[in-house]
Amino acid sequence: MSDDLRELVRQSIDGDQSAMQAIVARYEGQVFGLCYRMLGHRQDAEDAAQETFVRVLKSLHRWDAARDFEPWLLAIAGNRCRTALSTRQRKPAPQTLVTEVPETHGENGDADCLAEEIHLALQNVKPQYRQAFILFQEQELSYQEIADAMSCPIGTIKTWVHRVRKELVQRLRRREVIQDKSYAM
Amino acid sequence: MRCEEFERNLNEVLDRRENPETDDSLLSHAVKCSGCDELLHGHMALLQSFSASTRPVVPSGFASQIVESMAPSTKPKSTVTEKLLTVAVIAATVLLVVSLIQNNSDEPAVAKKQVKKTRKVEPVQPKKRDTINQSHVAFVGRASVSEALISPIVFHIWKNRSEYNQWFSKTLNSMRKRKGSPKKPRADLFRRDHLYT
Numbered sequence: 001m002s003d004d005l006r007e008l009v010r011q012s013i014d015g016d017q018s019a020m021q022a023i024v025a026r027y028e029g030q031v032f033g034l035c036y037r038m039l040g041h042r043q044d045a046e047d048a049a050q051e052t053f054v055r056v057l058k059s060l061h062r063w064d065a066a067r068d069f070e071p072w073l074l075a076i077a078g079n080r081c082r083t084a085l086s087t088r089q090r091k092p093a094p095q096t097l098v099t100e101v102p103e104t105h106g107e108n109g110d111a112d113c114l115a116e117e118i119h120l121a122l123q124n125v126k127p128q129y130r131q132a133f134i135l136f137q138e139q140e141l142s143y144q145e146i147a148d149a150m151s152c153p154i155g156t157i158k159t160w161v162h163r164v165r166k167e168l169v170q171r172l173r174r175r176e177v178i179q180d181k182s183y184a185m
Numbered sequence: 186m187r188c189e190e191f192e193r194n195l196n197e198v199l200d201r202r203e204n205p206e207t208d209d210s211l212l213s214h215a216v217k218c219s220g221c222d223e224l225l226h227g228h229m230a231l232l233q234s235f236s237a238s239t240r241p242v243v244p245s246g247f248a249s250q251i252v253e254s255m256a257p258s259t260k261p262k263s264t265v266t267e268k269l270l271t272v273a274v275i276a277a278t279v280l281l282v283v284s285l286i287q288n289n290s291d292e293p294a295v296a297k298k299q300v301k302k303t304r305k306v307e308p309v310q311p312k313k314r315d316t317i318n319q320s321h322v323a324f325v326g327r328a329s330v331s332e333a334l335i336s337p338i339v340f341h342i343w344k345n346r347s348e349y350n351q352w353f354s355k356t357l358n359s360m361r362k363r364k365g366s367p368k369k370p371r372a373d374l375f376r377r378d379h380l381y382t
Contacts, residue, residue: 020255022248028248029243036241049247050250050251050254115238173223173227
């Protein structure tokens with residue numbers, strides 16, 4: 001962990017608001033990105049990201065400085081998202097405005113369509129698998145970091161990530177989103 | 186290379202964050218096997234989509250909103266002395282009430298006994314004032330140590346009654362607010378405008 005982050009954490013524990021703001025500003029993109037991928041809904045992602053940061057800033061004194069900050073933070077974000085998902089199961093979910101991929105796209109039509117398909121496909125994956133996959137693929141955490149963050153064996157995390165990959169590819173093929181391009185002769 | 190081996194190797198390459206298209210062994214199998222070719226193509230599309238996709242934009246002022254919501258409240262916390270005093274007042278009140286109830290329940294019996302006794306000696310009914318005086322004497326006579334202890338506390342409360350009045354009304358008001366008012370609405374950042382579109 002960099003020394004400036006360590007210093008920011010120390011100042012935040014002392015109650016320095018500018019240090020707190022600096023920490024949030026540094027990681028807001030990552031946390032919000034994870035929450036958005038996990039929950040598939042912008043407003044819910046904002047709520048979850050806010051709860052994550054409030055929780056993190058309140059429990060900075062409990063963070064083990066010998067370990068990396070990022071996996072710890074993203075683990076809390078993941079837990080918040082899973083809590084939000086279980087709450088959503090009990091309560092009626094907010095209406096998703098775009099449920100189907102629109103026929104027409106802009107300049108990056110195919111790319112947008114593919115991204116949308118992946119986004120929708122991810123929502124059908126188990127939350128734990130999804131979290132592991134996003135942490136690996138999008139947040140670019142190592143398997144060891146993900147295993148530490150999710151308190152699971154590294155082999156389990158690998159299996160989950162492989163499974164999600166396969167499911168996504170199968171869905172994309174079923175939906176015929178992938179363009180025909182062959183390596184075969 | 187077998188197809189199972191191809192899939193395993195493909196995952197290993199992807200786990201190392203390398204490009205499968207640069208792996209000769211994978212490509213040599215893919216050109217011969219259409220199933221594995223499709224699999225490789227699918228994984229490449231997935232990989233490219235993730236590398237090309239932009240992260241969702243965080244709302245402006247997100248960090249400052251969070252830090253503002255974390256700001257310590259201006260409401261002063263009650264001190265240990267205040268808390269102890271509150272407990273003492275409650276205890277004193279309870280003891281007083283209990284002793285008064287006991288006294289009241291004993292009072293008719295005492296009065297009856299007195300009446301019976303006086304009837305035998307003197308048929309005249311005792312005055313009401315006398316009965317009260319007698320019961321009061323009985324009460325004081327049976328005053329326990331706890332009652333003796335609470336009297337300075339009650340005296341203290343009486344002396345500082347205006348301050349206690351203020352404190353009590355403040356506590357009541359805050360309790361009413363907590364009970365009655367709805368949850369504090371979130372800042373602009375967390376409005377769910379999409380629900381009304």
